[in-house]
Amino acid sequence: MQDFFNDQSEKNHSKKSLYKYIHRKIKVSKAELLKEFHVPNTTMTRILAELTDRGLIHQAGFGEPTGGRPPVLYEIVSEVAYMVGIEIARTDVRVMLLNLRYEVIGQDRFPLTKQHTPQVTIEMIINMIETLMERYQISSLLGIGIGAVGPIDRENGVILNPESFLATGWNDVPLGQILQKKFSVPVILNNGANTAAVAEYYARNKQEENILYCISGYGIRCGYIQEGRLFNQKQGDATSYEHIIVEANGRECTCGSKGCLKTYVSFGAMLSHLQSQGFSATIDDLLNSDEPLVRKTLMQSANYYGIGIANMINILHPDTVVLHGKLIYNDSKYYREIIQSINKHSCSRNHKITIRKGVLGEKATSIGAAIQVFNHFFE
Ligand SMILES: [Zn+2]
Incomplete structure (x- = not known):
């Protein structure tokens, strides 16, 4: 089983291409495969038999008949094989087990507190993976994917120095190496916004789409997929988007600049603004309060967020913008205000853009992390 995925030989390459095509199409007939791969009928029959014998594919009913007998479908x-997908966010860690169809088989999570140093956190992650494997009687893994808060060193699997973790010690954490050594499988680390973008891309199964995925909340992070390929920023620092300037000479930002997106849209910025107006609010107030000053601050935030996204649309030309965050899911007026602002400020006259909420919610980052593992074997 692992042999098939690990075999990089030219001979195996065509079989892997065929396998990936069946995976993408979910169910497919031999006639459709012949049309796509241009190999003789006998060769196709032989490859399908081999993949079936190795337990990689099986027959899955019949398709619509086109004249003669209904065609056999393969899936x-x-x-x-199974993949593990891990999300390391500022406030919690999520560990998931997924099958090759990207279906979540089991999952667990824990909050990150002042006690959760890298050492404690990694021990808990290892325990969770082992417990999940035991519970679902899984003896071997294809690999482990991690979506983490940046900045990260993607190539070496290191979490560099993320802001705002409650515990100390989160500097240069070689998480990839540690898990690789422990489980002897490939470990793929990426920024959580990137892996979430990957998950939303596959959730709709539209393979050629350009997706801009935007997370808002404590900070603003974005992931971008162009024609199926993830745009990987150097050091995986997806937070750089939050320093797009949306108001020249606007509010002062922690980066030293003025009027950055973050200074209007992040939870912290909105709370500081309310504080400066003499209103001491909490994140809970932002999510639930009807207080006019809170509502005004939220609508202002939504307007600026729309300007920031409009700027990104004008540069990147995505087909779809996916919005994710507590306010996006909980506050329909906030969401609508963002869309109005995007439409007002983006130059997309010849280009229809779909704006939608994430369909995978909080699970997107860890699901996408696992999908990256699967994709890694077909690069
Ligand atoms: Zn800034």
């Missing part, structure tokens, strides 16, 4: 066997 991948989703339970022959």
Whole structure:
């Protein structure tokens, strides 16, 4: 099983391409495969038989008949291998087990407190992976994917120096190496905004889409997929988007500049603004209060967020913008205000853009982390 995924030989390459095509199409007939791969019928029959014998694909009913007998359909066997997807956010860690169809088999999570140094956190992650594997009787993994708060060193699997972690010690944490050594499988680390973008891209199964995925809350982070390929920033620092300037000479930012998106849209910025107006609010107030000053601050935030996204649209030309964050899901007026602002400020006259909420919610980052593991074997 692992052999098939690990085999990089030219001979195996065509089989892997075929396998990936079946995976993407979910169910597919031999006639459709012949049309796509231009190999003789006998060769196709032989490859399909081999993949079936190895337990990688199986027959899955019949398709619509086109004249003669209804064609046999093939699909991948989703339970022959599993991936682990991990999210490391500022406030909590989520660990998931997924099958090859990207279906979540089991999951667990824990909050990150002052006690959760890297050492404690990594021990808990290892325990969770082992417990999940035991619970679902899984003996071997295809790999482990991690979506973490940046900045990160993607190549070496190191979490560099993320802001705002409650515990000390989160500097140069070689998480990738540690998990690789422990489980002897590939470990792929990326920024959480990137892996979430990957998950939303596959959730709709539209393979050629350009997606801009934007997370708002404590900070603003974005991931971008262009024609199916993830745009990887150097050091995986997806937070740089929050320093897009939306108001020349606006509010002062921690980066030393003025009028950055973050200074209007992040939870912290909104709370400081309310404080400066003599109103001491909490994040809970932002999410639930009807207080006019809170509502005014939120609508102002939504307007600036729309300006920031409009700027990104004008540069990147995405087909779809996916918004994710507590306010996006909980506050329909906030969400609508963002859309109005995007439409007002973006130059997309010849280009229809879909704006939608994330369909995977909080699970997107860890699901996308696992999907990256699967994709890694087909690069
Ligand atoms: Zn800034």
